[in-house]
Amino acid sequence: MKPAPFAYDAPRETAQVVELLAKYGDDAKVLAGGQSLIPLLNFRLARPDRLIDVTRVPALSNIEPRDGSLVIAAATRQATLERSALTAQGWPLLIEALRYVAHSQIRALGTVGGSVAHADPAAELPAAFMTLDARFHLRCARGARTVPAAEFFVSYFTTALEPDELLEEIEVPPLPGGTGYAFVEFARRHGDFALGGAAALITLDARGMCRHISLTLLGAETPWRSPQTEQVLVGNPPDEQNLVEAAHAAVQGFEPSGDIHGSTEYRIGLAETMALRALRRALDRAHTGGRPT
Template sequence: MKPAPFDFVRADSLGEALEALHEAGDEARVIAGGQSLVPMLNMRLARPSVLVDVMRIRELCRIEERKGQIVVGAAVKQVELERWSPLAALLPLVASALPWVGHAQTRSRGTVCGSLAHADPSAELPLALLALGGEVHLRNRRKKRVLPASAFFMGMMATAVEPGEMIEAVAFPSHPMGTGTAFNEVARRHGDFAIVACAAIARADGTNRLAVGGVADTPQAIELPDPADDGFEDALNEFAWSLGARDDLHASARYRRDLVRSLGRQTVEEAIAWRS
Protein backbone atom coordinates (compact mmCIF):
# COMPACT_ATOMS: atom_id res chain seq x y z
CA MET A 1 0.00 0.00 0.00
CA LYS A 2 0.95 3.64 -0.35
CA PRO A 3 0.32 6.47 2.10
CA ALA A 4 -2.60 8.85 1.84
CA PRO A 5 -1.69 12.27 0.36
CA PHE A 6 0.09 14.71 2.69
CA ASP A 7 2.02 17.98 2.60
CA PHE A 8 5.71 17.86 3.51
CA VAL A 9 7.65 20.50 5.46
CA ARG A 10 11.43 20.10 5.70
CA ALA A 11 12.25 22.39 8.60
CA ASP A 12 15.65 24.08 8.79
CA SER A 13 15.11 25.44 12.30
CA LEU A 14 13.26 24.46 15.44
CA GLY A 15 11.12 27.57 15.16
CA GLU A 16 10.05 26.61 11.63
CA ALA A 17 9.13 23.09 12.75
CA LEU A 18 7.12 24.33 15.73
CA GLU A 19 5.28 26.87 13.60
CA ALA A 20 4.31 24.19 11.08
CA LEU A 21 3.10 21.91 13.89
CA HIS A 22 1.10 24.76 15.42
CA GLU A 23 -0.63 25.58 12.15
CA ALA A 24 -1.56 21.97 11.37
CA GLY A 25 -2.48 20.95 14.93
CA ASP A 26 -3.54 17.34 15.31
CA GLU A 27 -3.29 16.85 11.52
CA ALA A 28 0.53 17.00 11.70
CA ARG A 29 3.15 14.39 12.53
CA VAL A 30 6.87 14.80 13.06
CA ILE A 31 9.10 12.57 10.93
CA ALA A 32 12.77 11.98 11.63
CA GLY A 33 14.22 8.58 10.71
CA GLY A 34 10.84 7.27 9.60
CA GLN A 35 11.52 3.65 10.58
CA SER A 36 8.31 3.47 12.62
CA LEU A 37 6.16 6.12 10.98
CA VAL A 38 6.66 5.26 7.29
CA PRO A 39 5.31 1.68 7.62
CA MET A 40 2.29 3.10 9.46
CA LEU A 41 1.76 5.61 6.65
CA ASN A 42 2.03 2.89 4.01
CA MET A 43 -0.53 0.74 5.81
CA ARG A 44 -2.67 3.87 6.36
CA LEU A 45 -2.69 3.31 10.09
CA ALA A 46 -1.60 6.96 10.27
CA ARG A 47 -3.08 9.61 7.95
CA PRO A 48 -1.56 13.01 8.79
CA SER A 49 -2.18 15.84 6.38
CA VAL A 50 1.26 17.34 7.11
CA LEU A 51 4.63 15.72 7.81
CA VAL A 52 7.29 17.90 9.45
CA ASP A 53 10.85 16.66 8.87
CA VAL A 54 13.22 17.67 11.71
CA MET A 55 16.41 15.90 10.62
CA ARG A 56 18.09 19.09 9.36
CA ILE A 57 17.73 20.96 12.65
CA ARG A 58 21.24 21.09 14.10
CA GLU A 59 20.25 21.74 17.70
CA LEU A 60 18.30 18.46 17.70
CA CYS A 61 21.35 16.45 16.56
CA ARG A 62 23.25 16.64 19.86
CA ILE A 63 24.11 14.23 22.66
CA GLU A 64 24.99 16.22 25.79
CA GLU A 65 25.82 15.66 29.45
CA ARG A 66 23.75 17.99 31.63
CA LYS A 67 23.59 17.88 35.42
CA GLY A 68 23.70 14.13 35.83
CA GLN A 69 21.70 13.38 32.68
CA ILE A 70 22.50 12.36 29.13
CA VAL A 71 20.24 14.43 26.87
CA VAL A 72 19.64 13.04 23.38
CA GLY A 73 18.11 15.33 20.76
CA ALA A 74 15.18 14.38 18.54
CA ALA A 75 17.34 14.01 15.41
CA VAL A 76 20.00 11.75 16.97
CA LYS A 77 20.06 8.40 15.20
CA GLN A 78 20.17 5.19 17.17
CA VAL A 79 23.51 4.27 15.62
CA GLU A 80 24.96 7.62 16.68
CA LEU A 81 24.07 6.96 20.30
CA GLU A 82 25.26 3.35 19.97
CA ARG A 83 28.67 4.58 18.77
CA TRP A 84 28.94 7.49 21.24
CA SER A 85 32.18 6.68 23.06
CA PRO A 86 31.08 7.45 26.67
CA LEU A 87 27.87 5.39 26.32
CA ALA A 88 29.05 2.18 28.03
CA ALA A 89 30.33 4.11 31.06
CA LEU A 90 27.50 6.64 31.40
CA LEU A 91 24.50 4.59 30.19
CA PRO A 92 25.41 0.88 30.35
CA LEU A 93 21.76 -0.21 30.30
CA VAL A 94 21.11 1.70 27.08
CA ALA A 95 24.36 0.32 25.65
CA SER A 96 23.08 -3.20 26.37
CA ALA A 97 19.62 -2.50 24.92
CA LEU A 98 20.57 -0.78 21.65
CA PRO A 99 21.92 -3.88 19.84
CA TRP A 100 18.45 -5.43 20.30
CA VAL A 101 16.73 -2.52 18.52
CA GLY A 102 15.83 -3.78 15.04
CA HIS A 103 18.85 -4.34 12.81
CA ALA A 104 21.99 -2.38 11.97
CA GLN A 105 20.28 -1.10 8.82
CA THR A 106 17.29 0.34 10.70
CA ARG A 107 19.44 1.74 13.53
CA SER A 108 21.45 3.64 10.92
CA ARG A 109 18.35 5.66 10.09
CA GLY A 110 15.93 5.38 13.04
CA THR A 111 16.16 7.93 15.83
CA VAL A 112 16.16 7.44 19.59
CA CYS A 113 13.26 9.84 20.15
CA GLY A 114 11.35 8.39 17.20
CA SER A 115 11.27 5.01 18.91
CA LEU A 116 9.89 6.69 22.04
CA ALA A 117 7.28 8.62 20.03
CA HIS A 118 6.04 5.39 18.45
CA ALA A 119 5.52 3.89 21.95
CA ASP A 120 5.51 0.28 20.80
CA PRO A 121 5.07 -1.83 23.97
CA SER A 122 7.71 -4.27 22.68
CA ALA A 123 10.31 -1.59 21.92
CA GLU A 124 13.59 -1.59 23.82
CA LEU A 125 14.27 2.14 24.22
CA PRO A 126 10.95 2.99 25.94
CA LEU A 127 11.67 0.09 28.31
CA ALA A 128 15.16 1.36 29.09
CA LEU A 129 13.86 4.90 29.65
CA LEU A 130 11.21 3.68 32.10
CA ALA A 131 13.67 1.42 33.93
CA LEU A 132 16.09 4.31 34.42
CA GLY A 133 13.42 6.81 35.40
CA GLY A 134 14.22 9.08 32.48
CA GLU A 135 12.35 12.08 31.12
CA VAL A 136 10.92 13.27 27.83
CA HIS A 137 11.33 16.94 26.90
CA LEU A 138 8.33 18.27 24.98
CA ARG A 139 7.90 21.61 23.27
CA ASN A 140 5.35 23.57 21.28
CA ARG A 141 5.48 27.10 19.87
CA ARG A 142 4.82 28.72 23.24
CA LYS A 143 6.24 26.54 26.02
CA LYS A 144 8.32 23.57 27.09
CA ARG A 145 7.43 20.81 29.51
CA VAL A 146 9.15 17.71 30.89
CA LEU A 147 7.38 14.44 31.62
CA PRO A 148 8.72 11.37 33.40
CA ALA A 149 8.63 8.22 31.31
CA SER A 150 5.89 6.81 33.55
CA ALA A 151 3.58 9.69 32.53
CA PHE A 152 4.64 9.89 28.90
CA PHE A 153 3.56 6.42 27.75
CA MET A 154 -0.23 6.35 27.83
CA GLY A 155 -1.04 3.05 26.12
CA MET A 156 -0.21 0.92 23.11
CA MET A 157 1.37 3.32 20.60
CA ALA A 158 -0.12 6.26 22.52
CA THR A 159 1.79 9.03 24.29
CA ALA A 160 1.12 12.29 26.09
CA VAL A 161 2.29 14.40 23.12
CA GLU A 162 -0.36 17.05 22.44
CA PRO A 163 -1.37 18.64 19.10
CA GLY A 164 1.23 21.19 17.99
CA GLU A 165 3.85 19.61 20.25
CA MET A 166 6.94 17.56 19.52
CA ILE A 167 9.59 15.63 21.41
CA GLU A 168 12.60 17.92 21.59
CA ALA A 169 14.86 15.50 23.47
CA VAL A 170 14.98 12.59 25.89
CA ALA A 171 17.04 12.59 29.10
CA PHE A 172 18.51 9.44 30.63
CA PRO A 173 19.97 9.66 34.17
CA SER A 174 23.72 8.98 34.18
CA HIS A 175 24.85 5.70 35.70
CA PRO A 176 25.45 6.02 39.49
CA MET A 177 28.54 4.47 41.05
CA GLY A 178 27.98 1.08 42.65
CA THR A 179 24.93 0.30 40.49
CA GLY A 180 24.57 -2.72 38.22
CA THR A 181 22.36 -3.03 35.16
CA ALA A 182 21.33 -5.83 32.80
CA PHE A 183 19.11 -6.25 29.75
CA ASN A 184 17.68 -9.45 28.26
CA GLU A 185 15.13 -10.20 25.58
CA VAL A 186 13.37 -13.18 24.02
CA ALA A 187 12.18 -12.83 20.42
CA ARG A 188 11.54 -15.30 17.63
CA ARG A 189 14.60 -13.95 15.82
CA HIS A 190 17.10 -11.29 16.73
CA GLY A 191 15.68 -7.96 15.57
CA ASP A 192 12.06 -9.11 15.77
CA PHE A 193 9.64 -7.56 18.24
CA ALA A 194 10.28 -8.74 21.78
CA ILE A 195 8.01 -11.42 23.17
CA VAL A 196 9.32 -10.33 26.57
CA ALA A 197 12.15 -7.90 27.33
CA CYS A 198 13.57 -7.23 30.80
CA ALA A 199 15.75 -4.40 32.10
CA ALA A 200 17.08 -4.50 35.65
CA ILE A 201 18.88 -2.05 37.91
CA ALA A 202 20.62 -3.24 41.08
CA ARG A 203 21.35 -0.27 43.30
CA ALA A 204 24.16 0.18 45.77
CA ASP A 205 21.69 0.17 48.70
CA GLY A 206 20.60 -3.39 47.84
CA THR A 207 17.26 -2.52 46.22
CA ASN A 208 16.40 -3.70 42.72
CA ARG A 209 14.20 -2.38 39.93
CA LEU A 210 12.86 -4.60 37.16
CA ALA A 211 11.12 -3.23 34.06
CA VAL A 212 9.33 -5.48 31.57
CA GLY A 213 8.23 -4.81 27.99
CA GLY A 214 6.30 -6.80 25.43
CA VAL A 215 3.52 -7.92 27.78
CA ALA A 216 1.34 -4.99 28.90
CA ASP A 217 0.27 -2.09 26.66
CA THR A 218 3.15 -0.03 28.06
CA PRO A 219 6.43 -1.01 29.73
CA GLN A 220 5.95 -1.60 33.46
CA ALA A 221 8.36 -1.59 36.40
CA ILE A 222 8.49 -2.96 39.94
CA GLU A 223 10.77 -2.66 42.95
CA LEU A 224 11.99 -6.07 44.10
CA PRO A 225 13.95 -7.41 47.08
CA ASP A 226 17.11 -9.48 46.73
CA PRO A 227 16.47 -12.73 44.81
CA ALA A 228 17.65 -14.65 47.89
CA ASP A 229 14.88 -13.15 50.03
CA ASP A 230 11.73 -15.15 50.71
CA GLY A 231 9.45 -12.53 49.18
CA PHE A 232 11.19 -12.30 45.80
CA GLU A 233 9.40 -15.16 44.04
CA ASP A 234 5.96 -14.10 45.28
CA ALA A 235 6.52 -10.48 44.28
CA LEU A 236 7.76 -11.45 40.82
CA ASN A 237 4.85 -13.85 40.31
CA GLU A 238 2.31 -11.19 41.30
CA PHE A 239 3.99 -8.77 38.92
CA ALA A 240 3.83 -11.31 36.08
CA TRP A 241 0.09 -11.74 36.58
CA SER A 242 -0.54 -7.99 36.95
CA LEU A 243 0.76 -7.31 33.43
CA GLY A 244 -2.37 -8.82 31.86
CA ALA A 245 -0.60 -10.96 29.26
CA ARG A 246 -2.67 -12.00 26.24
CA ASP A 247 -2.40 -14.77 23.66
CA ASP A 248 -1.32 -13.69 20.18
CA LEU A 249 0.41 -15.09 17.10
CA HIS A 250 3.84 -14.85 18.76
CA ALA A 251 3.25 -16.40 22.19
CA SER A 252 0.63 -17.47 24.69
CA ALA A 253 -0.17 -15.47 27.79
CA ARG A 254 1.11 -18.35 29.92
CA TYR A 255 4.46 -18.39 28.10
CA ARG A 256 4.84 -14.64 28.58
CA ARG A 257 4.14 -14.95 32.33
CA ASP A 258 6.70 -17.75 32.57
CA LEU A 259 9.24 -15.57 30.76
CA VAL A 260 8.61 -12.64 33.10
CA ARG A 261 9.36 -14.92 36.06
CA SER A 262 12.40 -16.71 34.61
CA LEU A 263 13.93 -13.94 32.50
CA GLY A 264 13.10 -11.38 35.19
CA ARG A 265 15.01 -13.33 37.85
CA GLN A 266 17.94 -13.89 35.49
CA THR A 267 18.14 -10.21 34.60
CA VAL A 268 18.02 -9.05 38.23
CA GLU A 269 20.70 -11.57 39.18
CA GLU A 270 22.92 -10.39 36.31
CA ALA A 271 22.52 -6.77 37.39
CA ILE A 272 23.49 -7.68 40.96
CA ALA A 273 26.54 -9.61 39.74
CA TRP A 274 27.57 -6.68 37.54
CA ARG A 275 27.21 -4.32 40.51
CA SER A 276 29.50 -6.37 42.71
Protein backbone atom coordinates in the same frame (compact mmCIF):
# COMPACT_ATOMS: atom_id res chain seq x y z
CA MET B 1 1.28 0.28 -1.65
CA LYS B 2 2.09 3.96 -2.00
CA PRO B 3 1.19 6.62 0.59
CA ALA B 4 -1.62 9.10 0.05
CA PRO B 5 -0.28 12.50 -1.13
CA PHE B 6 1.22 14.74 1.54
CA ALA B 7 3.09 18.04 1.79
CA TYR B 8 6.66 17.86 3.10
CA ASP B 9 8.56 20.37 5.25
CA ALA B 10 12.21 20.10 6.22
CA PRO B 11 12.85 22.90 8.74
CA ARG B 12 16.36 23.62 10.05
CA GLU B 13 15.37 25.05 13.47
CA THR B 14 13.40 23.62 16.38
CA ALA B 15 11.34 26.84 16.51
CA GLN B 16 10.21 26.27 12.91
CA VAL B 17 9.12 22.68 13.75
CA VAL B 18 7.07 24.02 16.65
CA GLU B 19 5.51 26.73 14.47
CA LEU B 20 4.51 24.19 11.83
CA LEU B 21 3.02 21.87 14.45
CA ALA B 22 1.02 24.79 15.89
CA LYS B 23 -0.25 25.71 12.42
CA TYR B 24 -1.21 22.22 11.21
CA GLY B 25 -1.76 20.25 14.49
CA ASP B 26 -3.77 17.09 13.84
CA ASP B 27 -3.25 17.34 10.06
CA ALA B 28 0.54 17.02 10.36
CA LYS B 29 2.89 14.31 11.60
CA VAL B 30 6.50 14.56 12.67
CA LEU B 31 8.71 12.43 10.41
CA ALA B 32 11.86 11.19 12.14
CA GLY B 33 13.62 8.02 10.90
CA GLY B 34 10.45 6.89 9.14
CA GLN B 35 11.00 3.27 10.19
CA SER B 36 7.55 3.01 11.76
CA LEU B 37 5.71 5.92 10.14
CA ILE B 38 6.53 5.18 6.48
CA PRO B 39 5.10 1.62 6.61
CA LEU B 40 1.95 3.07 8.23
CA LEU B 41 1.68 5.62 5.39
CA ASN B 42 2.34 3.00 2.73
CA PHE B 43 -0.45 0.81 4.10
CA ARG B 44 -2.60 3.96 4.40
CA LEU B 45 -3.13 3.28 8.08
CA ALA B 46 -2.08 6.92 8.57
CA ARG B 47 -2.95 9.69 6.09
CA PRO B 48 -1.51 12.98 7.38
CA ASP B 49 -1.73 15.95 5.00
CA ARG B 50 1.76 17.06 5.92
CA LEU B 51 5.03 15.57 7.19
CA ILE B 52 7.48 17.68 9.19
CA ASP B 53 10.93 16.12 8.87
CA VAL B 54 12.90 16.75 12.08
CA THR B 55 16.12 15.03 11.01
CA ARG B 56 17.48 18.18 9.27
CA VAL B 57 17.44 20.20 12.53
CA PRO B 58 21.00 20.06 13.91
CA ALA B 59 19.87 20.86 17.49
CA LEU B 60 17.63 17.79 17.47
CA SER B 61 20.52 15.40 16.73
CA ASN B 62 22.88 15.61 19.68
CA ILE B 63 24.05 13.72 22.76
CA GLU B 64 25.57 15.68 25.61
CA PRO B 65 26.20 15.61 29.38
CA ARG B 66 24.22 18.20 31.35
CA ASP B 67 24.60 18.58 35.14
CA GLY B 68 25.60 14.92 35.42
CA SER B 69 22.69 13.71 33.28
CA LEU B 70 22.75 12.34 29.76
CA VAL B 71 20.68 14.47 27.38
CA ILE B 72 19.69 12.90 24.07
CA ALA B 73 18.08 15.14 21.46
CA ALA B 74 15.04 13.37 20.03
CA ALA B 75 16.12 12.95 16.40
CA THR B 76 19.46 11.36 17.34
CA ARG B 77 19.77 8.13 15.37
CA GLN B 78 19.61 4.95 17.43
CA ALA B 79 22.95 3.86 15.93
CA THR B 80 24.59 7.11 17.09
CA LEU B 81 23.45 6.49 20.66
CA GLU B 82 24.63 2.88 20.39
CA ARG B 83 28.15 4.08 19.45
CA SER B 84 28.29 6.93 22.00
CA ALA B 85 31.28 6.60 24.36
CA LEU B 86 29.56 8.91 26.88
CA THR B 87 26.53 6.60 26.97
CA ALA B 88 28.68 3.45 27.23
CA GLN B 89 30.53 4.95 30.18
CA GLY B 90 27.59 6.12 32.29
CA TRP B 91 24.41 4.49 30.94
CA PRO B 92 25.44 1.10 29.44
CA LEU B 93 21.89 -0.22 29.93
CA LEU B 94 20.88 1.85 26.88
CA ILE B 95 23.60 0.27 24.73
CA GLU B 96 22.56 -3.24 25.79
CA ALA B 97 18.89 -2.42 25.00
CA LEU B 98 19.71 -0.89 21.60
CA ARG B 99 21.42 -4.06 20.41
CA TYR B 100 18.02 -5.76 20.50
CA VAL B 101 16.29 -3.03 18.47
CA ALA B 102 15.61 -4.42 14.98
CA HIS B 103 18.76 -4.65 12.79
CA SER B 104 21.69 -2.28 12.32
CA GLN B 105 20.24 -0.93 9.03
CA ILE B 106 17.05 0.11 10.84
CA ARG B 107 18.97 1.59 13.79
CA ALA B 108 21.03 3.65 11.30
CA LEU B 109 17.83 5.49 10.33
CA GLY B 110 15.49 5.05 13.32
CA THR B 111 15.73 7.75 15.96
CA VAL B 112 15.68 7.54 19.74
CA GLY B 113 12.74 9.96 20.00
CA GLY B 114 10.86 8.17 17.22
CA SER B 115 10.97 4.90 19.13
CA VAL B 116 9.75 6.59 22.29
CA ALA B 117 6.99 8.63 20.57
CA HIS B 118 5.80 5.56 18.64
CA ALA B 119 5.48 3.65 21.96
CA ASP B 120 5.27 0.13 20.59
CA PRO B 121 4.57 -2.14 23.58
CA ALA B 122 7.42 -4.46 22.54
CA ALA B 123 9.97 -1.67 22.01
CA GLU B 124 13.16 -1.78 24.01
CA LEU B 125 13.98 1.90 24.51
CA PRO B 126 10.76 2.84 26.35
CA ALA B 127 11.42 0.03 28.89
CA ALA B 128 15.05 1.10 29.28
CA PHE B 129 14.08 4.77 29.80
CA MET B 130 11.43 3.77 32.35
CA THR B 131 14.05 1.78 34.29
CA LEU B 132 16.43 4.73 34.20
CA ASP B 133 13.78 7.24 35.46
CA ALA B 134 14.22 9.33 32.31
CA ARG B 135 12.40 12.64 31.82
CA PHE B 136 10.94 13.70 28.48
CA HIS B 137 11.16 17.36 27.46
CA LEU B 138 8.27 18.39 25.22
CA ARG B 139 7.84 21.68 23.37
CA CYS B 140 5.00 23.39 21.52
CA ALA B 141 3.98 26.97 20.69
CA ARG B 142 2.10 27.14 24.02
CA GLY B 143 5.32 26.42 25.99
CA ALA B 144 7.53 23.62 27.22
CA ARG B 145 6.92 20.90 29.79
CA THR B 146 8.74 17.91 31.24
CA VAL B 147 7.06 14.55 31.71
CA PRO B 148 8.61 11.70 33.74
CA ALA B 149 8.75 8.30 32.03
CA ALA B 150 6.16 6.91 34.46
CA GLU B 151 3.60 9.40 33.06
CA PHE B 152 4.75 9.59 29.45
CA PHE B 153 3.59 6.15 28.25
CA VAL B 154 -0.21 6.15 28.32
CA SER B 155 -1.33 3.08 26.35
CA TYR B 156 -0.52 1.02 23.24
CA PHE B 157 1.12 3.40 20.74
CA THR B 158 -0.10 6.34 22.84
CA THR B 159 1.96 8.82 24.84
CA ALA B 160 1.41 12.08 26.69
CA LEU B 161 2.40 13.99 23.50
CA GLU B 162 -0.34 16.30 22.19
CA PRO B 163 -0.75 16.60 18.37
CA ASP B 164 1.03 19.98 18.35
CA GLU B 165 3.87 18.89 20.66
CA LEU B 166 7.41 17.94 19.74
CA LEU B 167 9.47 15.55 21.83
CA GLU B 168 12.63 17.62 22.01
CA GLU B 169 14.99 15.86 24.43
CA ILE B 170 15.28 12.87 26.71
CA GLU B 171 17.16 13.41 29.95
CA VAL B 172 18.57 10.42 31.80
CA PRO B 173 19.77 11.04 35.37
CA PRO B 174 23.14 9.74 36.55
CA LEU B 175 23.38 6.33 38.21
CA PRO B 176 25.09 5.75 41.56
CA GLY B 177 28.62 4.34 41.07
CA GLY B 178 28.77 0.56 40.86
CA THR B 179 25.17 0.11 39.74
CA GLY B 180 24.70 -3.21 37.96
CA TYR B 181 22.52 -3.21 34.85
CA ALA B 182 21.01 -5.72 32.44
CA PHE B 183 18.68 -5.80 29.47
CA VAL B 184 17.50 -9.25 28.34
CA GLU B 185 14.80 -10.34 25.93
CA PHE B 186 13.45 -13.25 23.96
CA ALA B 187 12.34 -12.97 20.33
CA ARG B 188 11.66 -15.66 17.76
CA ARG B 189 14.51 -14.38 15.57
CA HIS B 190 17.17 -11.83 16.37
CA GLY B 191 15.88 -8.40 15.33
CA ASP B 192 12.20 -9.30 15.64
CA PHE B 193 10.07 -7.47 18.16
CA ALA B 194 10.42 -9.23 21.54
CA LEU B 195 7.87 -11.65 22.96
CA GLY B 196 9.15 -10.72 26.39
CA GLY B 197 11.98 -8.79 27.97
CA ALA B 198 13.21 -7.05 31.09
CA ALA B 199 15.51 -4.20 32.06
CA ALA B 200 17.07 -4.07 35.53
CA LEU B 201 19.30 -1.89 37.68
CA ILE B 202 20.69 -2.94 41.07
CA THR B 203 22.74 -0.79 43.43
CA LEU B 204 24.20 -2.44 46.54
CA ASP B 205 25.10 -0.70 49.79
CA ALA B 206 28.39 -1.16 51.67
CA ARG B 207 27.00 -4.25 53.43
CA GLY B 208 25.99 -5.87 50.13
CA MET B 209 22.26 -5.25 50.69
CA CYS B 210 20.04 -3.89 47.88
CA ARG B 211 19.99 -0.13 48.11
CA HIS B 212 18.19 0.63 44.85
CA ILE B 213 16.31 -1.64 42.44
CA SER B 214 14.57 -0.80 39.21
CA LEU B 215 12.95 -3.47 37.04
CA THR B 216 10.75 -2.94 33.98
CA LEU B 217 9.03 -5.54 31.80
CA LEU B 218 8.12 -4.90 28.19
CA GLY B 219 5.19 -6.30 26.23
CA ALA B 220 2.12 -4.91 28.02
CA GLU B 221 0.08 -1.76 27.39
CA THR B 222 2.91 0.40 28.74
CA PRO B 223 6.38 -0.48 30.07
CA TRP B 224 5.63 -2.21 33.39
CA ARG B 225 7.79 -0.99 36.27
CA SER B 226 7.09 -3.24 39.20
CA PRO B 227 6.92 -1.59 42.65
CA GLN B 228 6.53 -5.06 44.21
CA THR B 229 10.02 -6.08 43.06
CA GLU B 230 11.47 -3.03 44.73
CA GLN B 231 9.58 -3.84 47.95
CA VAL B 232 10.90 -7.43 47.99
CA LEU B 233 14.54 -6.49 47.46
CA VAL B 234 15.30 -3.01 48.86
CA GLY B 235 17.06 -3.32 52.23
CA ASN B 236 17.41 -7.08 51.82
CA PRO B 237 20.22 -9.37 50.67
CA PRO B 238 20.07 -10.15 46.94
CA ASP B 239 20.30 -13.91 47.46
CA GLU B 240 18.84 -16.36 44.96
CA GLN B 241 15.68 -16.92 47.00
CA ASN B 242 14.95 -13.18 47.12
CA LEU B 243 15.68 -12.77 43.39
CA VAL B 244 13.24 -15.59 42.55
CA GLU B 245 10.62 -13.99 44.81
CA ALA B 246 11.25 -10.56 43.28
CA ALA B 247 10.88 -11.90 39.71
CA HIS B 248 7.62 -13.56 40.71
CA ALA B 249 6.41 -10.33 42.33
CA ALA B 250 7.29 -8.44 39.12
CA VAL B 251 4.57 -10.12 37.08
CA GLN B 252 1.78 -9.47 39.59
CA GLY B 253 -0.55 -7.13 37.69
CA PHE B 254 1.44 -7.49 34.44
CA GLU B 255 -1.12 -7.98 31.63
CA PRO B 256 0.36 -8.58 28.17
CA SER B 257 -2.07 -9.27 25.31
CA GLY B 258 -1.93 -12.71 23.73
CA ASP B 259 -1.66 -13.16 19.95
CA ILE B 260 -0.64 -15.83 17.42
CA HIS B 261 2.95 -15.70 18.71
CA GLY B 262 2.09 -16.41 22.35
CA SER B 263 -0.84 -16.46 24.76
CA THR B 264 -1.14 -14.07 27.69
CA GLU B 265 -0.20 -16.92 30.09
CA TYR B 266 2.89 -17.79 28.02
CA ARG B 267 4.00 -14.15 27.96
CA ILE B 268 3.58 -13.77 31.72
CA GLY B 269 5.70 -16.91 32.31
CA LEU B 270 8.30 -15.63 29.85
CA ALA B 271 8.36 -12.21 31.53
CA GLU B 272 9.05 -13.83 34.91
CA THR B 273 11.96 -15.77 33.40
CA MET B 274 13.30 -12.60 31.75
CA ALA B 275 12.95 -10.68 35.03
CA LEU B 276 14.98 -13.30 36.91
CA ARG B 277 17.70 -13.34 34.22
CA ALA B 278 17.90 -9.54 34.24
CA LEU B 279 18.12 -9.39 38.04
CA ARG B 280 20.85 -12.07 38.14
CA ARG B 281 22.92 -10.36 35.45
CA ALA B 282 22.51 -6.91 37.02
CA LEU B 283 23.58 -8.37 40.39
CA ASP B 284 26.71 -9.95 38.86
CA ARG B 285 27.63 -6.57 37.44
CA ALA B 286 26.88 -4.78 40.71
CA HIS B 287 29.40 -7.15 42.35
CA THR B 288 32.03 -6.15 39.78
CA GLY B 289 31.39 -2.42 40.25
CA GLY B 290 28.98 -2.01 37.34
CA ARG B 291 31.34 -3.42 34.74
CA PRO B 292 30.22 -6.08 32.22
CA THR B 293 30.82 -9.68 33.38
